Structures are given as C-alpha cells and as structure tokens.
Amino acid sequence: MKKNKSLILNTLKEAMIKEELAVPLYASHITQTLFWSGLPEKKQQKIIAGLKVLEIESGHHALAFKKIMDTYSNL
Amino acid sequence: MNKQSKRTVLIAWLAGISLFFYFIYRIYMYSSLSLGLVNALFAFFLLLAEAHSILQSLGFISRIINLKKISENWYHHAPLDLNNLPEVTILVPARNEPLKILETTFICLTSINYQNKKLYFLDGSDPEFQEQNASLAQKYGFYHFVPKQPSKNKAEIINKILPQINSKYVSVFDADQNPMPTFLLEVVALIEYSQKIAFIQTPQLYTNITASPVAKGSALQQSIFFENICEGKGATNSMFCCGTNFIMRTDILKEVGGFDEKSITEDFSTSIKIHSLGYKSIYYKHVRVFGMAPETLSAYFKQQYRWAGGTVGVIRKLVPLIIQGKIKLTLSQSWEYLLSATYYFTGWSFFVLVMSPALYLLFGVPSYFANPYFYLITFIPYYILTLTTFYATMKKRHYKVRDVFVGTMMSSISFPILMQATLSGLFNKKMAFKITDKGRGKKMPWIALWPWIIMVAINIAALINGILRYSENHYAIGINMFWCFYHLILISSIFRLNKIPKLYEKE
Numbered sequence: 001m002k003k004n005k006s007l008i009l010n011t012l013k014e015a016m017i018k019e020e021l022a023v024p025l026y027a028s029h030i031t032q033t034l035f036w037s038g039l040p041e042k043k044q045q046k047i048i049a050g051l052k053v054l055e056i057e058s059g060h061h062a063l064a065f066k067k068i069m070d071t072y073s074n075l
Numbered sequence: 076m077n078k079q080s081k082r083t084v085l086i087a088w089l090a091g092i093s094l095f096f097y098f099i100y101r102i103y104m105y106s107s108l109s110l111g112l113v114n115a116l117f118a119f120f121l122l123l124a125e126a127h128s129i130l131q132s133l134g135f136i137s138r139i140i141n142l143k144k145i146s147e148n149w150y151h152h153a154p155l156d157l158n159n160l161p162e163v164t165i166l167v168p169a170r171n172e173p174l175k176i177l178e179t180t181f182i183c184l185t186s187i188n189y190q191n192k193k194l195y196f197l198d199g200s201d202p203e204f205q206e207q208n209a210s211l212a213q214k215y216g217f218y219h220f221v222p223k224q225p226s227k228n229k230a231e232i233i234n235k236i237l238p239q240i241n242s243k244y245v246s247v248f249d250a251d252q253n254p255m256p257t258f259l260l261e262v263v264a265l266i267e268y269s270q271k272i273a274f275i276q277t278p279q280l281y282t283n284i285t286a287s288p289v290a291k292g293s294a295l296q297q298s299i300f301f302e303n304i305c306e307g308k309g310a311t312n313s314m315f316c317c318g319t320n321f322i323m324r325t326d327i328l329k330e331v332g333g334f335d336e337k338s339i340t341e342d343f344s345t346s347i348k349i350h351s352l353g354y355k356s357i358y359y360k361h362v363r364v365f366g367m368a369p370e371t372l373s374a375y376f377k378q379q380y381r382w383a384g385g386t387v388g389v390i391r392k393l394v395p396l397i398i399q400g401k402i403k404l405t406l407s408q409s410w411e412y413l414l415s416a417t418y419y420f421t422g423w424s425f426f427v428l429v430m431s432p433a434l435y436l437l438f439g440v441p442s443y444f445a446n447p448y449f450y451l452i453t454f455i456p457y458y459i460l461t462l463t464t465f466y467a468t469m470k471k472r473h474y475k476v477r478d479v480f481v482g483t484m485m486s487s488i489s490f491p492i493l494m495q496a497t498l499s500g501l502f503n504k505k506m507a508f509k510i511t512d513k514g515r516g517k518k519m520p521w522i523a524l525w526p527w528i529i530m531v532a533i534n535i536a537a538l539i540n541g542i543l544r545y546s547e548n549h550y551a552i553g554i555n556m557f558w559c560f561y562h563l564i565l566i567s568s569i570f571r572l573n574k575i576p577k578l579y580e581k582e
Contacts, residue, residue: 017215026253029253033284
C-alpha cells in the first residue's frame with residue numbers, strides 16, 4: 001500500500017511538472033520559431049493564441065494536481 | 076520529387092558545370108602568366124583561396140543533388156513494444172551552467188515520454204556550483220555524477236561514467252538543449268531497425284532568436300548547416316555526431332574506446348572511428364530539440380574557435396592513419412569528412428579574397444587581370460548559379476533572402492577567429508576547452524575588435540584610392556571597387572552585432 005502511495009504521488013508530481021513547467025516552455029519555444037514555418041502570418045497568430053490558451057489551462061491543471069497531491073498525501 | 080525540387084537540382088547541376096569551367100579557366104590563367112615574385116605569390120594565394128571556395132561550393136552542390144534520395148520512405152522504423160522498451164541512459168554533461176538553464180533542460184528531459192529511461196547529470200562544475208546542482212538534480216530525479224578528478228572536457232566526463240552504464244543506448248544533451256516529449260520514442264524506433272546503426276543525430280534549432288542579432292544570425296547559420304548540409308551527409312551515410320541531441324549504441328561507443336578525449340571536437344573524431352568500423356549513422360531531419368544560440372559576439376566566437384580548431388586538429392591526426400590504411404572510409408564518407416574538416420579554412424580564403432581587391436586598388440598588386448570576355452563567360456555564370464542554388468534551396472524551406480544573408484554574414488565576420496583557430500589546430504597548439512557562454516551578456520571591448528577595424532580602414536582607403544584612380548582603367552578599378560564595397564559592408568556589420576543582449580541591457 002505504501003509503495004503504491006508513493007508511486008501515485010510521484011506520478012502526480014511528474015504530471016504537475018509537465019503541466020506547470022513543461023507546457024509553457026514548449027509553448028515559448030514553438031512561438032519563437034514559428035516564423036520559420038512558412039505559414040501565413042494570420043495562421044501563425046492563431047497558433048500563438050492557441051498556445052497561450054494551452055498555457056493558461058495548464059496552470060489550472062497544475063493547481064488541480066497540487067490539490068489532489070495535498071489531499072492524497074494527508075490520507 | 077516535386078517541380079520546385081527538380082528545378083533546384085537542375086540549377087545545382089548547371090552550377091556544378093559552370094564551376095568546373097571557371098576553375099579550368101583559373102588554372103589556365105594562372106599557369107599562362109609570367110609574373111614577378113610578388114605578383115606570383117599573390118596570384119598563388121588568390122588561386123588557393125578560390126580553389127577552397129570552389130571545393131566548398133562543389134560540396135554544397137553535391138549535397139543538393141544527393142537530397143533527392145531522401146524522402147519520408149528513407150527512414151525505417153522498427154516496431155516498439157511500449158511495455159518492453161530498451162533502456163536508454165540520458166547524459167547531460169555540464170560545467171558551471173546557470174541554474175535556470177539547467178532547470179529548463181531537466182524539466183524537458185523529465186517530460187520525455189519513455190518508460191525505460193535513466194537520467195544522469197554529469198557535473199564538471201567548480202565546487203561552489205555543485206551543492207545547488209546536486210539539489211536541482213535530486214528535485215528532478217537525476218543521478219548527480221561528480222568526477223573525483225575534474226574533467227577537462229565533455230568527452231572525459233562521459234568516458235568516466237561510461238563503464239557504469241549498462242543501458243543499450245545513451246542519449247546526450249548539452250545543458251541548453253530542450254528535447255520534446257516524443258524524442259526517444261522516435262529515435263529509438265529508428266536505431267532499433269538495424270544493429271549496424273551506431274547513432275542517430277537530430278538537428279539543433281536555436282529559439283532565443285529575439286535575444287540579440289548575434290543569436291538570430293547564429294540560429295540562421297546553424298539552420299543552413301542542419302538543413303541542406305546535414306541532410307546531404309545523411310544521404311551518403313556520412314553524418315557525423317554533433318555532440319548533442321543524439322542517441323548512440325552504448326556497446327559501439329565502448330568498442331571505439333569512448334569519446335576521443337584528445338580532441339575538443341570529440342564528436343567529429345569519434346564519428347570517423349565509428350564509420351571506419353563499418354557502422355552506419357542516420358540523420359533524422361526533424362527538429363525534436365530546441366536549444367539556445369550564443370547571444371554575444373564573444374560567446375559566438377568562442378564556439379567557432381572551438382569547432383574550427385578541433386575539426387582541423389582532427390585532420391592532423393587522422394590523415395596519417397588514413398594513408399596507412401588504419402582508418403577505412405567509403406569514397407562518399409572521405410569526401411564529406413574532407414569537406415567538413417577543411418570548411419574552417421574559409422577564414423583564410425575570405426581574408427585573401429578581401430585583401431586582393433584592396434591591395435590592387437592601393438598598390439596595383441596583383442597587377443594581372445582576367446580577360447573581360449572570359450571573366451564574363453566563366454566567373455559570372457559560376458557565381459550567379461552557385462548563389463541561385465544556395466538561395467533556391469533556402470527559399471524552398473521558407474527562408475527569406477535577407478535571413479540567408481545574415482547567416483552568411485555571421486560566417487564571414489568570424490574570419491580572424493577561424494584563421495587563429497585553424498593554425499592552433501594544425502600546429503597542435505594547446506586549446507583550452509571553452510564553454511559557450513549562455514545567459515550572460517557582455518560586449519566585446521573595442522580593443523578586441525582590432526582585426527576588423529584594420530580591415531575596415533584598409534577597405535575605406537582602397538575605395539578612396541579607387542575613386543582617385545578610376546580614370547586609369549574603368550573596368551579593373553570598377554570591379555575591384557565593387558568587391559571592396561561589398562567586403563566593407565560585411566566586415567563593418569560586426570559593430571552592429573557587438574551589442575549586449577536585450578535581457579542584460581539594464582545590468
């Protein structure tokens with residue numbers, strides 16, 4: 001049971017890192033290199049807007065993961 | 076092949092033919108001249124410089140022609156059992172890197188979707204950095220390896236950990252390289268296809284292009300290399316390992332005795348050994364890793380100095396081994412390694428090509444001049460077709476002419492650095508392994524820019540003298556003035572590039 005608990009907590013921590021930290025990082029890399037894509041300016045702007053939405057939502061997901069972790073670790 | 080690609084290949088063939096005729100004409104012209112000692116010497120150096128440019132252009136053209144072999148069918152993927160993936164050890168060698176840059180890389184490496192991976196941070200930092208590095212490594216689940224004796228270079232620190240690695244594959248990332256989550260699943264599927272595949276190299280794409288003009292310029296220069304040049308090398312099983320963003324079979328790395336510690340371009344020298352044993356390399360052309368370009372001129376020059384000196388140093392060591400038959404490469408591999416190893420002499424050829432018109436305008440040497448008619452029918456087609464091939468291939472990949480010019484400009488202004496580095500490499504002058512500065516912004520002091528200031532002054536003086544002498548010979552003086560003006564623009568761009576990156580302007 002203990003082993004399972006730490007495994008779940010680790011998985012949650014990993015998921016949180018991905019949501020909170022990795023998504024904004026990749027979003028920033030992609031935003032900065034889009035000019036190389038050859039896509040029309042309008043499409044580039046649309047993708048950048050989409051990435052921003054993803055970033056904001058990832059922030060919410062990370063908070064949700066943190067709540068679950070806090071609750072679960074206190075059980 | 077689509078219509079645009081066919082057209083590019085046709086232009087490349089025409090460029091190759093025109094290049095051949097121009098070179099024949101230059102050899103004929105040189106051998107038929109009877110010159111005094113000074114003129115003969117200048118004519119010889121000019122011929123050498125042009126021969127080097129022609130060799131590199133020929134290399135570029137041959138790669139464009141080879142590109143037609145590569146399509147998506149070129150890559151063979153082995154099916155992967157996601158519940159039984161081969162183990163991969165990820166190595167991040169680093170020395171005194173800013174914590175923020177390390178953390179970014181650790182986040183991305185942790186995020187790689189691959190169940191059977193081990194993460195190692197090879198810390199060659201000074202003791203004052205190690206404590207904070209250790210806690211960062213722990214936070215992200217990295218094994219923090221600190222060698223007992225300080226390591227002089229990347230090869231040495233990797234070789235120290237190598238005996239402890241039992242994974243089937245190792246994958247190496249520099250501290251500023253951020254792979255995407257699918258990286259391992261894609262490259263493992265490729266390398267699993269055949270046991271003869273020793274390594275898979277993937278491109279580097281710099282994303283900090285807004286940080287400074289240097290960062291943008293070196294990103295463009297890097298893209299030219301990782302697109303046409305590497306793809307061409309990949310088509311002939313000649314792609315060498317670039318030291319980061321690759322996966323390699325651990326047993327083959329051990330078989331060649333680890334990375335070559337005597338070379339500061341250990342990746343280049345080790346690749347020759349691997350190819351010599353008959354193993355294959357694959358260049359996977361899709362960008363799966365984002366990285367950081369040097370942001371200041373001094374950082375950029377340090378990087379260029381290291382690559383040039385190290386690559387040329389490899390020639391000195393390997394040519395005798397190739398002659399003795401101890402290293403066996405295929406014809407295409409020998410051609411590609413020759414092109415890469417001699418590329419950095421471009422600093423010398425650029426210097427001679429810049430000095431020649433200026434010296435003619437100032438002192439009248441070299442005094443000979445090509446017959447205008449022959450010059451027109453040999454040089455002009457060669458020059459225009461080679462440039463057209465270059466720009467056409469880059470345009471196909473959505474680059475603007477201006478961007479490609481910026482990339483070329485970055486190569487040109489490095490000439491004093493490349494000249495010094497190639498000499499160090501050739502004569503085995505000890506070169507310290509210098510890490511490219513990242514995240515630190517410093518301008519180069521004016522005094523350090525003396526080689527460029529002198530060249531700018533020479534070209535301005537030559538142009539003034541050209542204006543004064545113009546009536547003597549419109550044709551000869553006009554053409555030399557054109558080249559002087561062009562070189563002046565190229566070289567003086569260094570003053571625009573020598574800026575503090577935006578992030579550090581207030582410091």
